[in-house]
Amino acid sequence: MTSFPGASFLGRFGLDEHNLRESISGGVSGTAMIVVTHPLDTIKTQIQLQHKTAAGGDTSSAVKNMGILRTALAIYKGPDGPKGFFFGVQAALVQGAGKVALQFSIFGQLNRTIGKAWADRYGSGGEQTAADKRTQRAVAGTCAGCVESMLWTSPTERLKVVRQDMVRGTGRAAHEGAQFRGPIHTTMELFRTEGPLALHRGALPTLLRQGTQLGFRFALYSDVKNGIDYVFAGSKREGTLGEIQKFVQTMVSGASVGVLGTILNNPLDVIKTRMQRAGSEGTFRETISTILREEGVRGFYRGLAARCLKVGMRLSIIFSVFEKSNQSMGGKPL
Numbered sequence: 001m002t003s004f005p006g007a008s009f010l011g012r013f014g015l016d017e018h019n020l021r022e023s024i025s026g027g028v029s030g031t032a033m034i035v036v037t038h039p040l041d042t043i044k045t046q047i048q049l050q051h052k053t054a055a056g057g058d059t060s061s062a063v064k065n066m067g068i069l070r071t072a073l074a075i076y077k078g079p080d081g082p083k084g085f086f087f088g089v090q091a092a093l094v095q096g097a098g099k100v101a102l103q104f105s106i107f108g109q110l111n112r113t114i115g116k117a118w119a120d121r122y123g124s125g126g127e128q129t130a131a132d133k134r135t136q137r138a139v140a141g142t143c144a145g146c147v148e149s150m151l152w153t154s155p156t157e158r159l160k161v162v163r164q165d166m167v168r169g170t171g172r173a174a175h176e177g178a179q180f181r182g183p184i185h186t187t188m189e190l191f192r193t194e195g196p197l198a199l200h201r202g203a204l205p206t207l208l209r210q211g212t213q214l215g216f217r218f219a220l221y222s223d224v225k226n227g228i229d230y231v232f233a234g235s236k237r238e239g240t241l242g243e244i245q246k247f248v249q250t251m252v253s254g255a256s257v258g259v260l261g262t263i264l265n266n267p268l269d270v271i272k273t274r275m276q277r278a279g280s281e282g283t284f285r286e287t288i289s290t291i292l293r294e295e296g297v298r299g300f301y302r303g304l305a306a307r308c309l310k311v312g313m314r315l316s317i318i319f320s321v322f323e324k325s326n327q328s329m330g331g332k333p334l
Helices: 007-011 017-048 068-077 081-086 089-125 130-164 182-194 203-232 239-276 284-295 297-301 304-328
Strands: none
Touching: 017 068, 017 081, 017 089, 017 130, 017 239, 017 304, 068 081, 068 304, 089 130, 089 182, 089 203, 089 304, 130 182, 130 203, 130 239, 203 239, 239 284, 239 297, 239 304, 284 297
């Protein structure tokens, strides 16, 4: 196993080489994920912000039913041009690297702790069943999602959404958020206009979204991976092709759990996005009521196609890059 020079230092804080490997690998995979998929996230956010006003009209007479392609084309042809796809990317890069590093390091620590507690209680005769291991991963993943949400994702997500709300060209009303210039200026303006908790607006739906989706992903990832391994079992190839199969296995597994989780918790993502846009004042409950009243249940699934595409791509990148990076430093497969 690869040894890290700072292992003894980490030990003073109750951490070990596992945490360092998982944090580094998570940061690398999170950065790669943002670089590739941020334009899709901007499209998704724009679609979710297209909705009716309380008076029954539209925020724009032209955009209520815009899909992925029309929204992308509108951004591209808008005043900001291709740069519009990368509004909020600074906050997203900080968020992505830190979020994924926290997710994997916290999950790994909790998963090992729960496994050790099980072994201490039941001893060698109490071997875990597949269902027990799945539950263990689900609990560790849910806790990891809730912790990283409050420490990292909620404030950086607020910055990202406010910046993405400024993209021009999609026909939405010209814009309340146009006064924001860059992440630092946006942060200062939000503090000035909304107070010290401005970056934690939408924290509840963000926490619920992160907790449910990480619990789901980590619970099922190994099962999906084993199922794909069974498909490949008929051709036990070694060498280069074997490595390609492993890479494809992690990409498909990550994309699968990502898309399934997205379908289940998209309503939370819509609520979060509506609450985090600049000038929004509704509470969690009020935002739900507004969406139901103005758009019905379908309103909770705005941006679902774009989000499935984005999350599927992101999770395929995250798990494949993480697994490769972690194992290159002596870590074990997930």
